[in-house]
Amino acid sequence: MRKQKVSTAVIRRLPRYYRHLNDLHLAGVERISSNALGESMGLTASQIRQDLSCFGEFGQQGYGYNVEKLRGEISDILGMDRGHTAVILGAGNLGRALMENFHFDRNGVRLSAAFDIAPELVGCSLSGVPVYHVDQLDSYLRDHRTSIGVLTVPRGVANQIAARLITGGVKGIWNFTNIELNVSSPEVIIEDVHFADSLLALSYMISEET
Structure with missing residues (x-):
């Protein structure tokens, strides 16, 4: 087409x-x-x-x-009928908010799993999404074809987790960590989401009006 x-x-x-x-x-x-x-x-x-x-x-x-x-x-x-699957890395406040409020399925993406290290979260199910320990990420990606990794982890581990996602065959990363990922795989697409950038742009625009 x-x-x-x-x-x-x-x-x-x-x-x-x-x-x-x-x-x-x-x-x-x-x-x-x-x-x-x-x-x-x-x-x-x-x-x-x-x-x-x-x-x-x-x-x-x-x-x-x-x-x-x-x-x-x-x-x-837009590829909404291609059966994309996603996993979330980080089931804290932002990760949980995405699981509870963002309709992945309405956008053609099935959210299949989440990963964290917090004992109170691992083994639970949040909005129907099972939460595994991050140590299980590599084996999960070997056993489950995954298109997208959603990063909501702390900045300090973002690049490490991104590298594991890429090694596991993920084709795209939705990055909410507020840092630019340092990855060496040009075939992997990274979509950065910076909430602060949007807010600061709005701040500038309304300041110009006053």
Whole structure:
């Protein structure tokens, strides 16, 4: 389906398209024009058409986009139907919050296990996710194909755990540790999540308004 190398900016917009189309689908909207879609998302119609053209031709002139079909196409582009599985490293406050409140399954990812060292957590099940001791990580990865590692461990052990994930065959790391990981595997994709960066950017923007 992909016709060319896709820019990071386009990739970053795809989840927005999916989320917006999903809301439209749930609201019973069957079709929408690129103009209407762009207006509701704060984008131009030409930007939407250009983004989607990276992956194929989805709309019809004079009709627009079939909401359900386009939602399905973007879901496929994002890999939501590829059976990705994830494990969480660190079942403390942030790890537990993700397990309890973030719907991995709605995003095409099955959360299969968590790992920690705290005696009060190991052997428990949090929101249906079993928690194992981190010493079992390597053997678990050998026995269970795992696509994504979610890092919520302390900064001091982040690189060590990331290296174990990569050795275990994980293809992507969702990194919440607030440090840049030092990994030597270019085929492994790292997605860094820095809450402070977002907050500080907001702080700057509201300061500029005053």
